[in-house]
Amino acid sequence: MTDSKNSGSVLSNYAERVRAFTPNARFYLLSVLLAGALMGVFRLLFNFFVLSLGFNEALIGNLITVTNFSALIVALPMGYLVDIVGHKRSLVARTILLAFSIAVMAIWPTVAVFYVMNALFGLAMSLGQVTMGPFMMANSGEEERTYLFSIGQGLQMSSVFVGNWLGGYLPGWIGLYRNVEATSAPAYAGALLVIAVVGLLAVIPLLFLKRQYKAGEEERQGFAPFEYVKNNPRQMLRVFLPLLFVSVGAGLFVPFMNVFFRVVHNQPDPVIGSLMAWGSLAMGVGLLIAPPLSDRLGKIRLVLLTQGLSIPFMVLLGFAPWFAISAFAYYVRMGLMNMSNPIYQNFVLEKVDANSRATVASLYSMVWSFGRAFSPAISGVWQVQYGFGLPFAVAIVLYACAITLYWVFFIRNPQKQPLPAVVGD
Numbered sequence: 443m444t445d446s447k448n449s450g451s452v453l454s455n456y457a458e459r460v461r462a463f464t465p466n467a468r469f470y471l472l473s474v475l476l477a478g479a480l481m482g483v484f485r486l487l488f489n490f491f492v493l494s495l496g497f498n499e500a501l502i503g504n505l506i507t508v509t510n511f512s513a514l515i516v517a518l519p520m521g522y523l524v525d526i527v528g529h530k531r532s533l534v535a536r537t538i539l540l541a542f543s544i545a546v547m548a549i550w551p552t553v554a555v556f557y558v559m560n561a562l563f564g565l566a567m568s569l570g571q572v573t574m575g576p577f578m579m580a581n582s583g584e585e586e587r588t589y590l591f592s593i594g595q596g597l598q599m600s601s602v603f604v605g606n607w608l609g610g611y612l613p614g615w616i617g618l619y620r621n622v623e624a625t626s627a628p629a630y631a632g633a634l635l636v637i638a639v640v641g642l643l644a645v646i647p648l649l650f651l652k653r654q655y656k657a658g659e660e661e662r663q664g665f666a667p668f669e670y671v672k673n674n675p676r677q678m679l680r681v682f683l684p685l686l687f688v689s690v691g692a693g694l695f696v697p698f699m700n701v702f703f704r705v706v707h708n709q710p711d712p713v714i715g716s717l718m719a720w721g722s723l724a725m726g727v728g729l730l731i732a733p734p735l736s737d738r739l740g741k742i743r744l745v746l747l748t749q750g751l752s753i754p755f756m757v758l759l760g761f762a763p764w765f766a767i768s769a770f771a772y773y774v775r776m777g778l779m780n781m782s783n784p785i786y787q788n789f790v791l792e793k794v795d796a797n798s799r800a801t802v803a804s805l806y807s808m809v810w811s812f813g814r815a816f817s818p819a820i821s822g823v824w825q826v827q828y829g830f831g832l833p834f835a836v837a838i839v840l841y842a843c844a845i846t847l848y849w850v851f852f853i854r855n856p857q858k859q860p861l862p863a864v865v866g867d
Contacts, residue, residue: 611716
């Protein structure tokens, strides 16, 4: 009876937090659903599209590096831009740029176009990353904020589930329509073009967003990232060094999971699409249950627990000789590792003054992109020369280092004081 009452209390509390979401937050979540489906199809099919054109994993790694390096170098300018134009216009621009870059690559599939459009794709991703955190902080109260961060990413992953599943079959449908093989370049290009057009629907809910304040009115004077790092070096090290280790490790294997299951386990596109779809759903479920766990355990303890538990499943994922075990480990690792991401971002942004959030969001985006800017290119070369074993082994070591740093910085030596606001102009 007690367990039943506790469960009912948790569900009631969850529903209460969701009902507290503002109209802006609800429109944002609707856009996230639509954009997530676009990203699910793209992430599944783009690597296969490149391979179908006769290129190898090294080019894929270079393109991923270009995307993340672009996101890295424009993170600070994007922070200034968001201050000037506001959250709404930034989110709209991000969605349009993503769809545009995918469409251009589908229509003109050359190496030069791939590099230019992946750079544009990275710019759009950076614009979204810099905008989303401050937007959710501005459009939520303290009680429901963790729920908004987690549900936002949870809904995105749930819609990626649909996109991954659809992406496994879409080239086959396009192939039938165009009378070509499902694994041919024209089939993949047609599928990417379709989802680019459909992805523009994600702009519609964003048009209903209402500004909370005049563009840049509250934050522009406080956007001083270099000054902020200079004045708070120790705090920045504590907050961002573990994130950097996770970022580098993730870049070694996460963007290549579809290639991994095709090359190592010899699985066809529909199976890989379904596998990645269920993996995204597992991630979505993990993200949705993260807020009540965070309420009970605390944000950092949840990050430490979930990322620590994910490491044994990373070992099984990368080194199990049987597809079934590797697939099972993929699901569990996805659910565990990624449920901590919005919790940690929320934890970081809660530690700063409202006037400093654009600054810290830009720095957060820079650190995340910095790690992923170089490791995919390295991983692509390793895959060509040595296979997937080395990327997985190095990633596991890096994740273990990050978990150790979380414990040292925030559990063993907790810092009570919040990070100070930006000083100066």
